[in-house]
Amino acid sequence: MSVLQVLDIGLAILILAVAAWTIFTREIFASVAGYVAYGLLLSIVWIRLFAPDVALTEAAIGGGVTGVLLVMSGARLKGAGKASAGAAPSLSLCLSAATLAVLAAAALAAVVLSLPEPAPSLAPEARQELAATGLGNPVTAVLIAYRSFDTMLEKIVLLLAVVGVWSVAPDRFWGGAPAPLGRANPDGALLFLDQILVPLGILVGVHIFWVGADEPGGAFQGGAILAAMWMIAMIARVAEPPRVDSRWLRLALVTGPAVFLVAGLAGLAMAGDFFAYPIGFAKPIILFIEAFMLLTITATLPILVAGPPRWSSER
Numbered sequence: 001m002s003v004l005q006v007l008d009i010g011l012a013i014l015i016l017a018v019a020a021w022t023i024f025t026r027e028i029f030a031s032v033a034g035y036v037a038y039g040l041l042l043s044i045v046w047i048r049l050f051a052p053d054v055a056l057t058e059a060a061i062g063g064g065v066t067g068v069l070l071v072m073s074g075a076r077l078k079g080a081g082k083a084s085a086g087a088a089p090s091l092s093l094c095l096s097a098a099t100l101a102v103l104a105a106a107a108l109a110a111v112v113l114s115l116p117e118p119a120p121s122l123a124p125e126a127r128q129e130l131a132a133t134g135l136g137n138p139v140t141a142v143l144i145a146y147r148s149f150d151t152m153l154e155k156i157v158l159l160l161a162v163v164g165v166w167s168v169a170p171d172r173f174w175g176g177a178p179a180p181l182g183r184a185n186p187d188g189a190l191l192f193l194d195q196i197l198v199p200l201g202i203l204v205g206v207h208i209f210w211v212g213a214d215e216p217g218g219a220f221q222g223g224a225i226l227a228a229m230w231m232i233a234m235i236a237r238v239a240e241p242p243r244v245d246s247r248w249l250r251l252a253l254v255t256g257p258a259v260f261l262v263a264g265l266a267g268l269a270m271a272g273d274f275f276a277y278p279i280g281f282a283k284p285i286i287l288f289i290e291a292f293m294l295l296t297i298t299a300t301l302p303i304l305v306a307g308p309p310r311w312s313s314e315r
Contacts, residue, residue, distance in 0.1 A: 008048060015041050028074035032067060039063035052216035053139040056208065060224035068231050069305045072181060134283030136214030143218070144286045148275040152260040155293060158300045159253055166244055169308035178241040178306035181234040194236035201229035209294050213283060219290040223297025230302045241306040249299060256296025263289050 018041060022034030039062030046055035089097075126138055126146065135141045143151045169176075182190070209222030233239040242249045263285060267276040277285050 011041065011044060011048070015045070028077075029071070032070040032074060035070060036063050036067035039067070053137075053218065053221070056216060056221040057224065060221055060228065064228045065224055065231070065301050065305065068228070068235075072305060072307075132279065132282065133277070133286065134280075135286065137212060137216065137218070139216070140212050140218050140286070140290075144289060145277065145282065148260070148264065152257055152264070155257045155260065155296055158297070158304075159257060162253060162300055162303050165304055166308050169244075169310070173309045173311065175243065175245040176309040176311040177243045178303075178308065179310040180237060180240060181231065181306060182237045184237070186236050190236045191238070194232055194238050198229045198233055198238075201225055201232075205229065205298075209290065212290065213287060219293040220297055223294045224301060226294070226298040227301035230298065231305055234302065234306070241303075244309050249303070252295050252299035253303070254296070256293040259292040260289050 015038065018034055018038045022031050022038055025031045025034065039058055042062060043055040043059040046052070046058055123138075126142060130136075130138055130141055133141045133145045135145075205222045205225035207222075208217035208225060209219055210217075212218030212222065230239065234241060264275040267274055270276075270278045270281075
């Protein structure tokens with residue numbers, strides 16, 4: 001058994017232990033911390049599976065943005081007096097849930113083990129047409145060229161999620177701003193972290209977006225990192241959540257899907273099909289689309305974390 005195999009087994013055991021801790025702990029912050037650690041460990045798993053694009057997404061979303069969202073949600077529930085532990089679930093309910101989880105895992109394992117060897121894949125066909133897109137990263141080519149309509153719909157789903165969050169606000173608060181994410185007087189350590197981490201995070205996010213056409217990365221990973229930096233600034237109270245009726249905010253939320261749709265319609269005139277790219281111009285058009293998707297993702301994720309408006313528009 002090689003050293004890497006030993007490390008992989010240790011990583012698998014550690015992930016199972018962290019998952020069990022996250023499930024069984026009764027304290028909100030501890031369970032959220034376990035969830036964040038679980039997401040970061042999964043990103044290492046994706047690296048070991050030679051999927052760096054998925055690893056970047058898991059680290060940014062599973063270990064970062066979602067963790068912040070759960071921390072803020074837990075704090076607000078506790079402040080509202082709605083986060084009591086409650087009665088422990090019955091033994092029969094625990095056994096039923098455990099049995100269902102084991103059956104689902106067994107079914108998934110059976111499907112994976114029953115796949116032919118080698119497993120069916122469209123990777124050769126995707127790589128064969130990769131040169132026509134001008135892209136060096138096959139993941140970006142699949143997302144923007146081969147399944148562009150699905151990718152556009154994913155951004156529209158994010159936009160609809162924002163609309164859903166805003167819709168739960170009372171009418172008297174409509175047009176106002178969400179509640180601040182941090183305390184009125186943040187600690188000096190938090191301010192120092194904001195001053196050090198946010199500029200570096202912005203550079204990393206822009207870099208990951210820019211190299212995403214040819215290397216692991218892209219608009220979603222870069223946008224998630226930029227969104228996390230904005231959330232850190234809001235937690236440190238260096239920046240405040242914007243008002244939901246801000247024109248610049250609404251433009252940032254819709255510009256990604258809008259530009260994506262316009263580019264798809266332009267394909268009818270320029271290349272003869274919806275979401276088709278003219279030969280020789282595919283890469284510049286894709287980078288143009290991704291730049292606006294970066295803006296939308298950067299704006300959407302923090303707004304989802306900030307929640308509905310809680311202050312009236314007159315304040």
